[in-house]
Every structure is written in structure tokens, then in C-alpha cells.
Amino acid sequence: xxxxxxxxxxxxxxxxxxxxxxxxxxxxxxxxxxxxxxxxxxxxxxxxxxxxxxxxxxxxxxxxxxxxxxxxxxxxxxxxxxxxxxxxxxxxxxxxxxxxxxxxxxxxxxxxxxxxxxxxxxxxxxxxxxxxxxxxxxxxxxxxxxxxxxxxxxxxxxxxxxxxxxxxxxxxxxxxxxxxxxxxxxxxxxxxxxxxxxxxxxxxxxxxxxxxxxxxxxxxxxxxxxxxxxxxxxxxxxxxxxxxxxxxxxxxxxxxxxxxxxxxxxxxxxxxxxxxxxxxxxxxxxxxxxxxxxxxxxxxxxxxxxxxxxxxxxxxxxxxxxxxxxxxxxxx
Numbered sequence: 001x002x003x004x005x006x007x008x009x010x011x012x013x014x015x016x017x018x019x020x021x022x023x024x025x026x027x028x029x030x031x032x033x034x035x036x037x038x039x040x041x042x043x044x045x046x047x048x049x050x051x052x053x054x055x056x057x058x059x060x061x062x063x064x065x066x067x068x069x070x071x072x073x074x075x076x077x078x079x080x081x082x083x084x085x086x087x088x089x090x091x092x093x094x095x096x097x098x099x100x101x102x103x104x105x106x107x108x109x110x111x112x113x114x115x116x117x118x119x120x121x122x123x124x125x126x127x128x129x130x131x132x133x134x135x136x137x138x139x140x141x142x143x144x145x146x147x148x149x150x151x152x153x154x155x156x157x158x159x160x161x162x163x164x165x166x167x168x169x170x171x172x173x174x175x176x177x178x179x180x181x182x183x184x185x186x187x188x189x190x191x192x193x194x195x196x197x198x199x200x201x202x203x204x205x206x207x208x209x210x211x212x213x214x215x216x217x218x219x220x221x222x223x224x225x226x227x228x229x230x231x232x233x234x235x236x237x238x239x240x241x242x243x244x245x246x247x248x249x250x251x252x253x254x255x256x257x258x259x260x261x262x263x264x265x266x267x268x269x270x271x272x273x274x275x276x277x278x279x280x281x282x283x284x285x286x287x288x289x290x291x292x293x294x295x296x297x298x299x300x301x302x303x304x305x306x307x308x309x310x311x312x313x314x315x316x317x318x319x320x321x322x323x324x325x326x327x328x329x330x331x332x
Contacts, residue, residue, distance in 0.1 A: 015073075024077055117158070
């Protein structure tokens with residue numbers, strides 16, 4: 001888990017603070033600095049056949065489910081051999097074979113899709129689950145409430161994971177909703193609702209594990225409110241001047257990477273030397289991926305017209321040109 005926390009932080013820093021500023025990435029750049037523990041603690045315990053529907057701040061979910069850094073950086077840099085073949089950038093990518101459903105920009109729309117996925121999983125009767133991530137601002141959308149009601153009535157094996165990072169773009173939580181804790185909305189729809197320390201990857205792991213246990217046992221959905229903080233603006237162009245400096249200072253002390261490091265060091269599971277080795281490994285992996293993406297071809301203009309509608313020979317069914325591992329990384 002420490003590896004994935006650090007990998008996420010380092011990769012997103014390269015994306016936002018280097019490649020974007022060099023002009024090698026264009027458009028919106030959204031990162032999850034400060035809230036990496038939520039995606040790591042959740043996705044790392046999924047097994048083959050489970051499905052995750054991440055948001056744009058859940059980088060770790062993609063790599064844990066098997067997307068390589070080369071694929072991800074090729075996509076960010078709009079290369080022809082990326083998963084979307086240069087048609088999109090950011091993390092707008094998915095792969096049914098790896099159990100990842102692509103992001104829908106209107107994030108609330110992802111929740112009904114998650115219910116559809118969960119219904120299919122339930123009908124198969126294999127004990128598989130779906131995880132869907134979204135922000136606290138998204139919970140004000142009607143489609144989220146419809147999805148939660150649907151999931152509860154049908155006892156679908158879906159876990160709603162709310163990444164409550166205190167700001168919906170520039171709107172603070174006190175101006176978003178009147179309840180103190182969003183977790184109460186779980187009970188309102190007839191499912192367990194829990195408030196979790198979203199900066200403690202072990203707490204996230206424990207809460208998600210319980211929700212998965214219930215879902216696999218046929219006891220339906222759960223709603224988890226993971227409290228965290230977005231240690232950046234809404235996107236790379238946003239200086240977050242609306243956020244008081246004291247909040248950044250307070251949450252810096254709760255950084256999820258530092259929190260886990262201190263636990264591992266105090267329990268003598270890891271040494272400082274081993275942590276340094278992990279960091280050097282990550283640095284090389286990112287360097288190699290960026291170099292690969294930088295040397296990869298840009299898409300040719302006419303290819304934009306290909307595969308708008310998919311038939312028997314749809315190009316999207318072709319395997320990625322980017323090297324990928326033969327199997328998805330699993331925590332076991």
C-alpha cells in the first residue's frame with residue numbers, strides 16, 4: 001500500500017508539475033494529492049471479476065487493476081498507442097478485461113452505471129462486487145440518489161465510496177449540504193453508512209473490507225464517506241485561493257503517506273532505507289514510462305474518423321500497442 005501511495009503521488013506530480021507545465025499535456029489536469037489512501041485502500045483488495053468505477057482522483061485504482069504507467073502516460077500525452085489512441089487524455093480510460101469502467105465526466109452519472117454493473121454481477125451469482133468513487137459535491141445530484149435507492153431496493157453488490165475532500169471545486173461542504181455527516185444518507189436509503197478517516201489507508205481498507213464482505217454475502221450495498229482534503233486546486237489551472245492557508249497546514253499534518261510511513265517505521269515493518277529503495281524504484285518506473293510516451297507517435301488526423309461506430313472489426317477491440325503485464329496486480 002505504501003508503494004501505491006507513493007507511486008500515485010509521484011506520477012501525478014510528474015503529470016501536473018512537469019509535463020503540464022512543459023506543454024506536453026494539454027487541457028484539464030486533475031490529481032488526488034492528499035487523498036490517495038482512498039483508492040489504494042479500496043482497490044487493493046479487489047479480486048478477478050470485481051469491477052471498479054473510479055473518479056478522476058483515483059489514480060491508484062487504475063494501476064492496481066493492471067494499467068501500466070506506460071499506458072497511462074501515453075494516454076495523458078495523447079499518443080496514438082495509448083488506450084484511447086490519442087482521442088482523449090487524463091484518466092478517461094477503462095478496460096472490461098481488467099474490471100475498470102471509464103470515468104463519466106458528469107460524475108454522478110457513474111453511480112447508475114455502477115448499479116447496472118452490480119446487477120449483472122448479482123445475476124451471475126459469483127459473489128463479485130462493484131466499487132464506485134465520487135466526490136461529496138456529486139452527492140447532491142439526483143442520479144446519485146436514484147442509484148442509491150435502486151441499489152438498496154435490489155440489494156445490489158455495490159459499494160458507494162464518497163471521497164469527501166471538503167471542496168466541490170470552490171464550494172466548501174458547509175455550503176453544499178445541511179447534514180453534519182454524509183454517512184447518514186446510507187441509512188436513509190436502507191444500507192449501512194459509515195464515516196471513515198480517508199487519510200488512513202488502513203482505516204479505509206478495514207471499512208471497505210466490511211462493505212465487500214456484506215456485498216459478497218448477498219446483503220446489498222454500503223455507503224462510505226471517506227473524509228479527506230484536496231491538497232491542491234480543482235485542477236492544475238486553479239490556484240485554490242479560496243481555501244484558507246490554515247486548512248492546508250492542518251491537513252498537511254495528516255498526509256496519508258506520512259501517516260502510513262510512521263506506522264510502518266514504529267512497528268518496525270519497514271526501515272528508512274527500504275522506503276528510500278521504494279522511492280528510487282518508483283522514480284525509475286516513472287522516468288521509463290515518460291520516456292516511452294514522449295517517444296511514441298502522435299495520432300494521424302484521419303484516424304479521428306475511425307471507429308465512431310463499432311462493427312465486427314471495431315478498432316477498439318484491438319489490443320493496446322503499449323506493453324502490459326500478463327496479469328493484473330493483486331494484493332495476494
